Amino acid sequence: MISTLETKAVVGRRVEFAYYRDQDTYLPGIITAITEDPASLRIRLDGARSNLAVRPDYEGLRYLDEIAPVPALPMGRFHPAAGHFDDNTYAGVAVCQFEDEDIILATANPAAARAALAAYFKAQNMNPDHNRHDPDRLELAWVVFEWQPEDAECPWLMDFAQEGDDMAIQIHYLPA
Structure with missing residues (x-):
């Protein structure tokens, strides 16, 4: 059976991310990739050019309902x-x-x-x-x-x- 978390962790899902030390400030971003290593999600925060490696169950990660195409990296x-x-x-x-x-x-x-x-x-x-x-x-x-x-x-x-x-x-x- 697929868990709710696995169905939410999809490429293109909008998320909000908070750094461990600042759980009160959530930053918007998008899941850009899913990999098999221990930190399986790659999240690009809005306005950033690099991805963060995040576990799908990280407590500072909120999954939003919106799923959109991943924007191209500015070049x-x-x-x-x-x-x-x-x-x-x-x-x-x-x-x-x-x-x-x-x-x-x-x-x-x-x-x-x-x-x-x-x-x-x-x-x-x-x-x-x-x-x-x-x-x-x-x-x-x-x-x-x-x-x-x-x-x-x-x-x-x-x-x-x-x-x-x-x-x-x-x-x-x-x-x-």
Whole structure:
């Protein structure tokens, strides 16, 4: 006999998910896949690009009545928002430091970029006088951001571009 839980755990079913520590805040999402491993459901929360692995009987999972087609994972070029930089926002500007220590500031405004850089340095306990990040080397650059497949090492990549390139935006860039 098939349990009620097994009939509810179907690809495309809308769900609400709460992280273990925050059982009062439920986030909407959708079941994107069912696998045979111990965490058998893959759930993509609305607005996210990656799946969570969740047991079908997880106490922070609510099954909703709606079943819909699973939306395609966004791919291609996009304009970033603060959340795309892991919510690293300083002085109102999204900031990302790459593994090679280059820093990008998602603004074309020089004053906003400098304020965000100063706030970032302070939050990270970085002293620009004692490292490779000289704020006077901050430069305006045209770039494009492009989503990568879900299993890629990084969710998105940034490439330098030219004004007029499709989806290009201006940011401030500080090479290490």
